[in-house]
Amino acid sequence: MKWLVPSEQKLVPFLQGQIGSYSGKFLRKLLEANLCRINGKVERFGSRVVSGGDTVELAPSWKSLLTPKLSHFDTFYEDDFFKIVSKPAGFVCNDVEVAKAFGPKHYLVHRLDKDTTGLLIIAKAMASRDELIQLFESREIAKQYIALVDGIPKAKEGIRKSLFAKRGSFQGQTIWGSSSKGLTAITAWKTISEGKKGSVVLCEPVTGRTHQIRIHMAEMGHPILVDRQYGKIFKCQLFFQRPLLHAYRLNFSFRGKRIDVVAPLTQDMLEAISLLNVDAGHLREFFRHEKHENGRDQGHDHKDTKEVEKSAYAIH
Numbered sequence: 001m002k003w004l005v006p007s008e009q010k011l012v013p014f015l016q017g018q019i020g021s022y023s024g025k026f027l028r029k030l031l032e033a034n035l036c037r038i039n040g041k042v043e044r045f046g047s048r049v050v051s052g053g054d055t056v057e058l059a060p061s062w063k064s065l066l067t068p069k070l071s072h073f074d075t076f077y078e079d080d081f082f083k084i085v086s087k088p089a090g091f092v093c094n095d096v097e098v099a100k101a102f103g104p105k106h107y108l109v110h111r112l113d114k115d116t117t118g119l120l121i122i123a124k125a126m127a128s129r130d131e132l133i134q135l136f137e138s139r140e141i142a143k144q145y146i147a148l149v150d151g152i153p154k155a156k157e158g159i160r161k162s163l164f165a166k167r168g169s170f171q172g173q174t175i176w177g178s179s180s181k182g183l184t185a186i187t188a189w190k191t192i193s194e195g196k197k198g199s200v201v202l203c204e205p206v207t208g209r210t211h212q213i214r215i216h217m218a219e220m221g222h223p224i225l226v227d228r229q230y231g232k233i234f235k236c237q238l239f240f241q242r243p244l245l246h247a248y249r250l251n252f253s254f255r256g257k258r259i260d261v262v263a264p265l266t267q268d269m270l271e272a273i274s275l276l277n278v279d280a281g282h283l284r285e286f287f288r289h290e291k292h293e294n295g296r297d298q299g300h301d302h303k304d305t306k307e308v309e310k311s312a313y314a315i316h
Contacts, residue, residue, distance in 0.1 A: 001062075005054040011038075012046040014056065026065070032171075034228060035059040035241055042228075061241040061268055065090065073101065076119065076261045081128035084250060086263040087112055087120040089242045098122060110136055113211065117266045118145070118247025132254070136208060141252040145203040145213055146192075146265060148244035148272055149222040150234045152199050157190035160216040164209050170229045176211050178219060185209040187216045193283045195276035197236035198225060200283060202248075214243060225272065236276070244272050 003018050012027050015036070028046045030036060036043050037057045038050060050056060077084040091097065093111040102122055107129040109121040123129035135141050165182035168175045186206035193200045199222070203213045214230050217223055223231025227243035238244070246269055251260045265273075273283070 001060070002055060002057040005050045005052055005056060007052045008049060010046075011036075011043065011048040011050050011056070014050055015058075018056075019058070019062075030058075030062055030065055033065060033241055034226075035062045035065075037239065057239070059239045059241055060271075065241075074263070076263060077259060079257075081125065081254070082109070082121055082123045082132060084119055084121050084259075084261050087117060087247070089115045089117050089266075089268075093120070109133060110208070112247055113214075113243075113245075115242035116245045116247060117263075117269075119250050119261060119263050120247070121250070135252055135254070139206060141250060143205055143208075143247065144249035144251075145205070146246045146248045146269065147201045147203050147213060147217060148225045148238075148269065148276065149199050149201050149217050150225055150231065150236050151197065151222050152194050153189075153191055153201070153220065153222055158188075160187045160189065160220065161185070162216070162219070164212070164215070173229065174210075175229065176209070177215055183207075183209055185212050185216070187213055189217070192286045193278040193280075195236075195278040198238075198276040198278070200273060200276070200278055202286075213245060238272055238275060240268055240272060242268070244269055 001019070005014060011031075012024050015027050015030075016022060016024075024046065031044050031046055034042050034044065035058055038048065039055055040057075072088045073085040075083055075085050087093070091101070092114050093108060095108055098106055098108045105124060107123040107126060109123050109129055109132045112118065112120055121132060123132055132141075162178040162185055163180065163182035164176050164185045165179035166174055167177040167179070184207060188204040188206065190202045191199050192202050201217070201222075203217070205212050211230070214224050214227050218227070218230035223234070224243045224245050225231075225234065225236060225238050226240045227245075229243075246265055247263070248265075249260075249262045251258075253259070
């Protein structure tokens with residue numbers, strides 16, 4: 001959505017005149033989420049005065065700032081001990097928000113960044129929560145993420161290993177990064193498909209450090225697209241609400257049962273992929289291979305492999 005400003009005025013009232021009677025608080029939240037550009041540059045301050053002839057633009061995803069509700073959580077697996085849901089962007093992973101969304105006696109097992117979408121495990125009892133946390137700590141839960149990154153990595157795959165420590169802050173959030181001393185962080189990665197200015201990458205974090213994938217891709221010179229916290233300069237300029245990272249797959253055993261779950265790509269990821277002009281054939285082949293692997297073992301308990309197929313056929 002783009003408008004030409006007719007005369008000098010404050011930004012918030014101008015936006016209210018274009019999109020309706022949303023509160024100033026909501027519009028300031030929209031600005032803080034980097035969803036508004038003036039003359040092609042992101043604007044975060046509602047006090048900004050726009051001039052006649054300026055262009056004001058909102059990202060297509062601006063309405064998604066509305067607080068996620070339970071209906072937005074698709075359930076991909078559930079038994080007596082836990083459920084695996086697909087977390088929407090904007091949901092904060094803490095015990096208070098989990099209780100609000102799922103009710104009492106539901107417990108957070110692990111965390112995803114606020115703006116990362118994808119698979120999240122919610123335990124139904126403290127005992128199963130502790131058991132699942134132990135599986136994460138012993139690295140018995142395999143995790144796969146789909147990341148849209150800036151540029152094209154020279155190598156097709158690799159393993160990134162470094163030590164993480166706190167490095168500063170950005171917009172009130174702690175920034176982590178590689179250091180001579182700190183916590184070991186290991187990420188395996190593989191390019192799935194390439195475009196002219198961006199790539200689709202499969203990331204498998206061996207460890208589970210804060211912002212691990214985002215940091216490792218940025219340190220390689222290929223930050224996750226729209227990740228302004230760790231990416232400084234982007235060859236590929238996409239206008240989306242969040243860093244384009246999706247927790248795609250979880251694979252582990254729990255009390256003798258093998259669990260293998262995938263969550264299809266979100267709509268904003270699919271839209272961004274179409275803008276990257278990546279090789280659609282390579283992507284479809286990847287997801288079809290995932291469908292085959294997901295359904296091959298009789299001993300695996302998983303949601304219908306049509307969930308993998310959704311991502312394959314949504315890519316044009």
